[in-house]
Amino acid sequence: MFILLLGAPGSGKGTQGKILAERLNLPKITTGDLLRAAVKEGTPLGREAKRYMDDGKLVPDTVILSLIKEELAKPEANQGAVLDGFPRTAPQAELVDRTLGERGQRLNHILLLDVPEEELVRRMMGRAAQEGRSDDTPEAIKTRLQVYQRDTAPLIAHYSQRGIVRRVPGSGTIDDIATEIKRIIGR
Numbered sequence: 001m002f003i004l005l006l007g008a009p010g011s012g013k014g015t016q017g018k019i020l021a022e023r024l025n026l027p028k029i030t031t032g033d034l035l036r037a038a039v040k041e042g043t044p045l046g047r048e049a050k051r052y053m054d055d056g057k058l059v060p061d062t063v064i065l066s067l068i069k070e071e072l073a074k075p076e077a078n079q080g081a082v083l084d085g086f087p088r089t090a091p092q093a094e095l096v097d098r099t100l101g102e103r104g105q106r107l108n109h110i111l112l113l114d115v116p117e118e119e120l121v122r123r124m125m126g127r128a129a130q131e132g133r134s135d136d137t138p139e140a141i142k143t144r145l146q147v148y149q150r151d152t153a154p155l156i157a158h159y160s161q162r163g164i165v166r167r168v169p170g171s172g173t174i175d176d177i178a179t180e181i182k183r184i185i186g187r
């Protein structure tokens with residue numbers, strides 16, 4: 001089973017994805033974590049990605065598409081995965097659809113975590129104070145929200161046509177949201 005978590009930055013994709021992946025015993029693929037690890041290690045990918053991440057911009061698809069390909073090709077993602085943080089652009093969505101399609105698979109569920117913008121900003125500013133993520137500055141947060149609206153929100157319409165998008169109100173407690181997701185997935 002392949003499940004995609006879609007939602008603005010700060011909407012709780014990482015938190016809910018972790019709970020979901022553990023419950024269903026699926027690997028979670030998180031492009032943001034993979035990129036942050038590459039930045040930390042100072043690999044060529046990390047050095048390239050950092051230039052965009054700190055500003056809140058998307059890392060170019062020329063870089064991301066091969067990363068996604070590599071992750072989906074791993075044996076642990078053979079039978080399913082929770083996708084967190086990608087696809088985030090139309091070309092990324094096409095790659096995911098095509099790669100799964102070639103294997104006779106598809107995205108089974110798309111969960112859209114829906115959180116009002118004031119709440120998103122409040123959460124990211126709170127996280128900035130705690131974790132010191134280099135892209136949780138006010139300017140980068142503003143850019144990330146704009147980029148989400150421009151590049152990623154259109155994917156909702158793309159996938160809605162297939163009838164697999166479910167909107168999850170994302171402002172409740174972590175437990176409430178996890179319970180709602182469990183209800184939607186049916187397990």
Ligand code: ADP
Binds near residue numbers: 058
């Ligand atoms: P958030 O959802 O809070 O923005 P992420 O950890 O998903 O956090 O992403 C952090 C940054 O990593 C993004 O702003 C972007 O620069 C980069 N990134 C992560 N995933 C992708 C992706 N699929 N395509 C392009 N850039 C990405």
